[in-house]
Amino acid sequence: MRNVADHPTDALGWFRFARQQRRRQLEAGLQVGEWASQISHLVHMLQRERGASNIWLCSGGQLFVREVPFCIAQSDEQIAALRQRLALPDPIINAAIAGRLACALWYLDALPALRSRIQARSIEPEAAMAQFSQSIGHLLSIVPEANDTLDDANLARALTALYSFMQGKELAGQERAIGAMGFTRGDFSDPLRQMLVDRIDGQQRCFGTFIALAAPELAAEFREQGEASREMEQLRRIACTRLPPDEETAGLAVRWFALQTQRLDKLRETEERLIAVLQQAAQAQLHQETENNEPDEAAFSRWVQDHACQEEPAALDRHLLPLVRQQARQLETLTRQLASLQETLEERKVIDKAKSLLIRHQQLSEEQAWQQLRKLAMDQNKRMVEIARAMLSVADLWPITPKE
Structure with missing residues (x-):
């Protein structure tokens, strides 16, 4: 708690306070980037485990016999890293983030029981997928909550682009898992087909937001590497219409999973670059603030002059947080x-x-x-x-x- 004696009483005092708060915001921006990177790694592993488990279940334990244990080991490695980070104090964890973390950890604690049911084949693929998706959804929801800790428009913009991308990637991961179920079974029921269409449409909205906010080079990278390939589009059409009776559906399932995994790995690379952009922006501004030895009086005079003729912030920058909240609700709705x-x-x-x-x-x-x-x-x-x-x-x- 700030001492009453330190409370600003004049314009210059409030300006000094604003500079201190800005430095704290920029430091928080660096920590948000670190959190996003950790969550991104864990989510990527859980996404892969979810898809592999679906193929294993739908094939009656005939396919992905080695892949599932490998995915579990990778997920557990990232879960251990998250728990190790949580053992350290972190100033950016506010009440909202703490609540999201509690839900995420509850689902992560339930993973061993879920895996046991998968191993015993005593759970339907849809139920297993739902539980994985709930775990991932709570982890991803931590990222937009971190937006409350950022006042800087550039950092908020970078974080919104990142979360939009992460949400689009999760919908791509759900698409992989849903398609794995249908192709392995050799049949896409009407509800399963609708789920697939919903995930494809959802991706377009999320990646559209990302493209509007991200740097042009990152948007170009996504268009070149992250869009669905021609072969993937062909498999989508097969899934969304009707499987030919003479197709080898087990082969289609393995091919679908391979193509989607290749795409998700590429998306993961772009995701890391988005995180790096967020951290670099915070680091550059923090360095500038730290190295600026200009006296407070001179800096205040210049700041007033600069802001006297400053235009109204763009509506996009002023409404980034509601946009992030809306996208978080969309993902939660699909999970429900x-x-x-x-x-x-x-x-x-x-x-x-x-x-x-x-x-x-x-x-x-x-x-x-x-x-x-x-x-x-x-x-x-x-x-x-x-x-x-x-x-x-x-x-x-x-x-x-x-x-x-």
Whole structure:
């Protein structure tokens, strides 16, 4: 807490205070860059583990037998590095960042249990993907919260370009995982196909924001290396229409994963350069502030003259934080949609099992079994899945007489 005696009382005193705060902001900018780099490394490894796990699950443990343990080891290495950093005090961690960190760590703590279920093949790929995506989403959400620690327009602009890019990369990672499921199974259901389309559209919006904010050379690098290749676009069209019956879908899955991984690795390189731009901007301005030995009175006089004729900041710079918040909400919405889809798929499986039970014991047709479940649900004012679960829980005790 600042001492009352140090409280500014005149214009020059407030100017000195402003210079001190600016130095702190620039130092925070350097730390934000370090945080972003650490999170970026961990997210990249979790993205790869998510995609590899999906292929392994969908292939019944036949594909990516060696790749999954390798991905796990890389993820764990980055998780250990994050925990080591968290053991040190960090002035940029405000209440919002601390809350996001708590959620991220909760999901990271749940990773061993998730991996055990994947290894036992006791979890559906959609559920595994949803849990990975929630972990990644909470990690990524730390980056826009750091924008609260930055007042400098150039640093806020660089951070917004970085977060937009990181979010686009995560949607590309989700695209890889979704496509891996469909190609490995040899089928893209309508919900799965819609999820794929949503991720492709989301990437375009995020990368569009990045291009508008980033330096021209970084935007050009993305267009050259980060855009989807022609072969990837062909596989997208196959996934978004219908798989040919004579295609070797396992081969398509491996090829899809390889192409998407190559692209994500290129995106990772650009991401590192964006982080470097943020840190270099903060470092250059901090160096200029530190090396400036101009007396406060002279510096204040020049500062007043410079700002007397300064134009109104561009709307883009003044509204960067709301833009970042909006993009963070979009990613959270897509993650919730994935979890909702998984819940729907699980409920459908329970209902199908109950239908099979009725078909087997009462010799009903599939349509008759469905109608009976529906009638029971309506009579008891309950959801059909609740009736199905109750039916399955006592299936072994039913004294059901086969229908004559």
